[in-house]
Structures are given as structure tokens and as C-alpha cells.
Amino acid sequence: MQNASSLNNIIVFEKVGKIYEPQGDVALKNINFKVEKGEFVCVIGPSGCGKSTILKIISGLEKESSGDTIIPKNISMVFQNGALFPWLTAYENIALGARVKQQDKYEVDFICQKYIKMMKLPEFSDKYPRELSGGQRQRVGIARALAVDPDVLLLDEPFSALDAKITEELHQDVLDIWQQTKKTIVMVSHSIEEAAALADKIILMKTGSIQKEFKINLPRPRHEQASGFQELVNQIRREFFK
Amino acid sequence: MPTFKEKQPKFHKHFSVTYPISTGQKLYSIFVTPMLVVILIVLAIKAFSLFPGVPQSIVYASVVRAFFYTFFRLLIAYVFAVIIAIPLALLADSSPIAEKFLLPAFDIIESVPVLAFFPLIIAIFIKYGSFELAAIFILFLAMLWNIVFSLIGGLKVIPSDIKAAAKIFGLKRFSYFWKMTLPSSVPYLVTGSLLAWAQGWNLIIVAEVLHTYIPGGNPSSDLFGIGSMLVNSAASSEQSLFIVAIVTMVVGIGIFNFFVWQKLLHYAERFKFE
Numbered sequence: 001m002q003n004a005s006s007l008n009n010i011i012v013f014e015k016v017g018k019i020y021e022p023q024g025d026v027a028l029k030n031i032n033f034k035v036e037k038g039e040f041v042c043v044i045g046p047s048g049c050g051k052s053t054i055l056k057i058i059s060g061l062e063k064e065s066s067g068d069t070i071i072p073k074n075i076s077m078v079f080q081n082g083a084l085f086p087w088l089t090a091y092e093n094i095a096l097g098a099r100v101k102q103q104d105k106y107e108v109d110f111i112c113q114k115y116i117k118m119m120k121l122p123e124f125s126d127k128y129p130r131e132l133s134g135g136q137r138q139r140v141g142i143a144r145a146l147a148v149d150p151d152v153l154l155l156d157e158p159f160s161a162l163d164a165k166i167t168e169e170l171h172q173d174v175l176d177i178w179q180q181t182k183k184t185i186v187m188v189s190h191s192i193e194e195a196a197a198l199a200d201k202i203i204l205m206k207t208g209s210i211q212k213e214f215k216i217n218l219p220r221p222r223h224e225q226a227s228g229f230q231e232l233v234n235q236i237r238r239e240f241f242k
Numbered sequence: 243m244p245t246f247k248e249k250q251p252k253f254h255k256h257f258s259v260t261y262p263i264s265t266g267q268k269l270y271s272i273f274v275t276p277m278l279v280v281i282l283i284v285l286a287i288k289a290f291s292l293f294p295g296v297p298q299s300i301v302y303a304s305v306v307r308a309f310f311y312t313f314f315r316l317l318i319a320y321v322f323a324v325i326i327a328i329p330l331a332l333l334a335d336s337s338p339i340a341e342k343f344l345l346p347a348f349d350i351i352e353s354v355p356v357l358a359f360f361p362l363i364i365a366i367f368i369k370y371g372s373f374e375l376a377a378i379f380i381l382f383l384a385m386l387w388n389i390v391f392s393l394i395g396g397l398k399v400i401p402s403d404i405k406a407a408a409k410i411f412g413l414k415r416f417s418y419f420w421k422m423t424l425p426s427s428v429p430y431l432v433t434g435s436l437l438a439w440a441q442g443w444n445l446i447i448v449a450e451v452l453h454t455y456i457p458g459g460n461p462s463s464d465l466f467g468i469g470s471m472l473v474n475s476a477a478s479s480e481q482s483l484f485i486v487a488i489v490t491m492v493v494g495i496g497i498f499n500f501f502v503w504q505k506l507l508h509y510a511e512r513f514k515f516e
Contacts, residue, residue: 083403086512086516130516148411148412
């Protein structure tokens with residue numbers, strides 16, 4: 001693929017289209033964007049606009065129908081409802097991918113304990129998903145994703161089912177992880193405020209194509225009262241409802 | 243040595259948590275099932291004592307032995323049914339095209355009464371000299387489809403994000419099946435198995451009484467088991483043996499239900515998606 005790759009770009013989409021066969025539903029058309037190494041990118045848009053399809057293509061779960069992509073091999077994902085295996089404990093869920101990558105069980109244990117600590121889960125590691133709250137489950141999901149040491153961490157509306165207080169806490173945790181690990185993060189969300197609070201770049205989508213990209217230079221942590229935050233949110237909202 | 247190596251990782255941990263079950267279920271497992279088992283045992287003892295003329299120890303031993311013969315016949319058929327049902331269900335779920343062709347085929351095969359095949363099956367197995375295999379084969383056929391359809395139903399309801407997670411975290415082929423598909427199917431495998439065993443118990447009466455299918459056959463060509471014991475005792479008016487046999491069978495099935503199926507149904511709860 002020419003022109004598209006600069007050394008710093010870890011994900012590149014060029015004229016990407018996606019049609020779901022056999023119904024022929026067009027999910028994406030002419031999608032162009034780049035994600036730099038270490039960048040925090042948020043894809044927002046209304047339901048059915050194709051934002052989850054972008055994550056599926058980056059994760060390799062779906063293949064684009066047309067266009068070119070550069071996607072990293074080493075990715076992992078945090079799902080909307082956790083997608084934890086109900087028959088495994090929190091610890092075993094976290095170890096799931098790590099065990100595939102790493103044969104040495106002591107090494108796996110070392111990695112799991114590290115992320116259990118990072119996600120504040122030590123007293124929950126022996127619990128089963130149904131014994132955990134929504135927020136704790138999502139922490140396990142994040143720890144599981146980090147335990148495979150991915151180049152890109154994909155987040156698929158991970159906080160949409162949680163209450164405001166837990167969401168706030170998890171936002172801070174994700175930012176801490178991002179700053180500590182310098183991982184590239186691509187997050188799908190339907191919340192403008194969430195995207196504005198977290199991302200370096202927001203990609204706003206509408207019916208299968210990108211409507212606008214916003215570069216955000218506000219310092220973190222970004223609170224609703226911080227100067228410029230509300231203006232940014234309003235600006236995105238105007239585009240969102242255009 | 244680094245400190246983390248001294249720690250024993252928590253592998254192969256056994257399930258230790260209890261799962262929320264309704265009060266009704268609790269009452270059922272605590273009171274009703276044991277009560278049923280006790281009632282059945284009392285009935286069995288009563289049945290034995292009703293017939294003082296029968297040498298009880300001999301009758302008891304041979305009836306129980308017949309029960310276990312039948313039980314192991316069913317067990318062998320069940321093991322084969324599970325071994326065959328799993329790949330059949332996986333195949334039917336493997337692609338929309340496979341489903342389109344296999345599901346109607348399974349439906350047709352399943353709806354043809356197993357017993358219609360019995361004379362044919364017996365003729366084939368007699369050629370190879372084994373009545374035992376004929377009975378096991380017929381029980382296998384009767385059990386198979388309950389498990390296949392139950393499993394296909396189970397495979398269909400595995401949430402798509404669970405499948406996606408398994409793929410993203412590197413589970414492939416055998417590990418995908420062993421660590422994701424199979425555990426996800428446990429609740430359906432258990433309910434399918436329950437139905438399969440019920441079907442199997444229904445059929446033993448026919449499967450063990452082979453002489454009715456052989457031209458000029460007599461009871462000596464029957465298989466030894468609780469099913470043939472029931473039919474032949476009824477036919478020769480040995481009422482005491484008939485009652486002892488039927489009570490033994492009911493008690494045996496009751497105990498099996500309490501110690502195996504109730505436990506398995508409870509165990510399967512932890513494999514269910516919310």
C-alpha cells in the first residue's frame with residue numbers, strides 16, 4: 001500500500017468500504033483515517049453508523065470489502081458487557097489470553113497479578129463474573145485485555161452499561177493505564193462527553209462514513225467545568241445533530 | 243529466585259462458590275427428592291415382604307443384577323451418543339449452508355420411529371452374532387437426537403461477544419472448542435442427556451426383548467436386564483417378580499436422578515450466560 005504508511009501510524013484506513021453479505025447491507029463507505037502510535041482515538045456516532053464495524057476490522061474479526069488497511073497483529077479488546085466467561089474466575093478470565101501467548105505458568109501468574117493489582121481487583125480474583133458488579137466485571141475485562149500486552153487496545157462501548165460514578169472512576173483508570181503503558185487506544189462510544197474527556201482525536205461518524213475529525217489539545221484531566229471543554233462538546237454536538 | 247516464582251499460581255481451581263437458586267429449587271433438592279427416594283425404598287421393601295413365598299435374597303440379587311445390566315447397556319449407548327452428537331451438532335452449526343442442509347435431514351431421521359428400524363438392525367447384528375450390540379445400537383439411536391438438537395440449540399445462543407473474545411484472545415480450533423464452545427454447551431448437554439436417558443429407559447423394554455423380532459424366537463434369545471425381566475414376568479404371570487422388578491427400576495432411576503441429574507443440573511448453572 002502506498003502513501004498511507006508513515007512510521008508513526010499504527011492503524012491506517014484508506015478508502016475502506018464494508019458490505020455485509022449476503023444481505024448486501026453497506027456498513028462502511030470510503031473511510032479514511034490514521035491512528036498514531038500512543039494516540040487515544042475515540043470513534044463516536046449514533047447506533048448503526050458503522051463504528052463497531054471499524055473495531056471489528058481493526059481486530060481482524062471482519063475483513064474490509066474494499067480499500068486498504070494497515071492494522072497491527074497484536075491487539076486486544078474490552079467488550080461492552082465484559083464478555084467474561086461465566087465458568088472462569090476473575091483470575092482465570094484475566095489469564096485466558098495470557099496463557100495462549102505465554103507458556104510459562106509462573107510468568108502468566110506474574111502478569112495476571114500485576115494487572116489484578118493495577119485494576120484494583122485483589123480481593124475479587126477468586127470470584128466468578130456473576131458475583132461481581134458491573135464495574136468490577138469491566139475491570140476484569142480491562143485486565144484481561146492488558147494481560148496480553150497488546151500494541152493497540154480496542155474498547156467497544158465499555159462503560160455504556162455502568163452508572164455515572166463507576167464510569168467516572170473507570171475513565172480515570174483508563175487514562176492512568178494509557179499514560180503508564182503508552183498503549184494506543186481506539187474506543188467506540190456513543191457519548192460525546194466521554195469522548196471529549198478522554199481522547200486526543202475524535203472521529204465522528206454518520207451512516208457508514210466519517211463526518212468530521214476533531215483534534216483535541218485540552219490538558220488532562222478534563223473536567224466539565226474546565227475552560228474550553230463545554231465549547232468543544234457543543235461544537236461536536238452541533239456536528240452530531242447536523 | 244524471583245519472588246513471583248515462589249508463589250503457587252491458582253491453576254485447576256475447583257468451583258467452590260454456590261449459585262443463587264430459587265427457594266422452590268432449594269425445597270425441592272432438600273426435601274422433595276430425598277423424600278421420594280425414601281418413599282420408593284419403603285415401597286420396595288414392602289413389595290418384597292408382600293410375597294413371603296419368594297426367596298427374597300435370590301430375587302433381590304437377580305433383579306438388582308438385571309437393573310445394572312440394563313443400566314450399563316444404557317450407559318454405553320449414552321457414551322456413544324454423546325461422542326457422535328457433539329461433532330454432528332458442531333457440523334450443523336458450522337455454517338449457514340451446513341445448517342440449511344443438515345437440520346431438515348436431522349429432523350427427518352429423528353422423526354422416523356426408531357423401532358421401525360429394529361427388525362432390520364437385529365437382522366444385521368444377528369449376522370455378526372451379537373444381540374447385545376443390537377440393543378445398544380437401538381438405545382444409541384433413541385438417545386442421539388435429543389442430545390444433538392439440544393446441543394444445536396445451545397450453540398445458537400452463545401453470545402457473539404463471547405465468540406469474539408475467544409478469537410481475539412487467541413483460542414483456535416481445539417482450544418476454541420475446549421475452552422469456549424464445550425463449556426458454553428454444558429447446560430444444553432445436561433438437559434439433552436436427561437431427555438436422552440428418559441427416552442432410553444422407555445425403550446429398554448423393547449430393546450431387551452429380542453425374541454419378538456426373530457421369526458420363531460423364544461424368551462431364551464432375550465437379553466438379561468430389567469426390561470426383559472418385566473416383559474417376561476408379566477407374560478408368564480409371575481406377578482411377584484414383576485412388582486419387585488418394577489419397584490427396583492423406579493428406585494434405581496430415582497436414586498440416579500437424585501445423585502446424578504440433580505447435581506449435574508445444579509453444576510450446569512455456572513456455565514449459563516446472563
